[in-house]
Amino acid sequence: MTPRAESEAGREATKPTFRSLTRDEIDAVLRRNRVGRIAYSLHDRVDVEPIHYVYESDWVYGRTSAGEKLSTLAHNHWVAFEVDEVAGTFDWRSVVAHGSFHVLDRDGSTRDREAWEHALALLRTLVPETLTDADPAQFRTALFRIHVDEATGRTAIPPRT
Numbered sequence: 164m165t166p167r168a169e170s171e172a173g174r175e176a177t178k179p180t181f182r183s184l185t186r187d188e189i190d191a192v193l194r195r196n197r198v199g200r201i202a203y204s205l206h207d208r209v210d211v212e213p214i215h216y217v218y219e220s221d222w223v224y225g226r227t228s229a230g231e232k233l234s235t236l237a238h239n240h241w242v243a244f245e246v247d248e249v250a251g252t253f254d255w256r257s258v259v260a261h262g263s264f265h266v267l268d269r270d271g272s273t274r275d276r277e278a279w280e281h282a283l284a285l286l287r288t289l290v291p292e293t294l295t296d297a298d299p300a301q302f303r304t305a306l307f308r309i310h311v312d313e314a315t316g317r318t319a320i321p322p323r324t
Contacts, residue, residue: 176323179253184316192246192258192316193218197289199246201225201309203264205235216244217285223260223309224282226293228302233266240264244309254321260314267306282306 184192193199196218202211212232216225223244227233236242242264249255267279283306286293294304 178322180320180322182318182320184256184258184318186314188256188318189258189260189314189316190218192248192256193223193260193311193314196246196248199223199244201264202243202245203232203236203239203241205239210235211245215286215289217289219285221311223262223311224285224306225308226282226286226300226303226306229305233305236264236266242309244311251321253319256316256318258314258316260309260311262310262312264309265307267308269306278308279306282308 197215198213199216200211200213202209204210210232214225214227216223218224240263242262244260244262245258247255247257267282268275269279270276271279283294286306290299292298
C-alpha cells in the first residue's frame with residue numbers, strides 16, 4: 164500500500180459508517196424493542212406518539228386509549244411507525260415502517276375476535292396485567308395492529324479505534 168493509500172485508509176477508519184439495514188435486521192430491531200413511535204396525519208397536521216408494542220409476523224400490536232388519535236385514524240388509517248436503538252452519536256439503528264392501522268373489535272366477527280384475543284395474548288407478554296383489574300394503564304382499552312407494508316432501516320457504525 165502506498166503512503167497516500169495508507170493515509171486515506173487511516174482517515175476512513177476514524178469516520179463512522181452508515182448503511183441500510185437488511186429486512187432480517189429490520190425485523191430483529193422491531194422484535195427486540197418494546198417502545199416505538201406512531202406517526203399519523205389528518206389534513207395539514209402530523210402527530211407522533213410513543214406506544215408500547217409487540218411485533219410479530221409483519222404486524223405491530225399495541226393498545227391505546229379512546230380519543231383524538233383513534234378519531235383521526237378512522238379518517239386516515241395510513242401510519243408510519245418508528246423504532247430507534249441508540250448507544251451513541253454514531254452507534255445506532257433506526258427502523259421506519261409504513262402501513263395501515265386497524266382497531267381490533269372484541270365483539271366483531273369470529274375472525275375479529277380471534278385477532279383481538281391474539282393481540283391481547285401478545286400484549287400480555289409485555290404487561291401480564293393488560294386489561295385486568297391490576298392493569299397499570301387501565302385507560303388504554305383499545306387494541307390495534309399495524310400491518311407493515313414496507314420498512315426501511317439505517318444504521319451508524321462507530322469508527323474503529
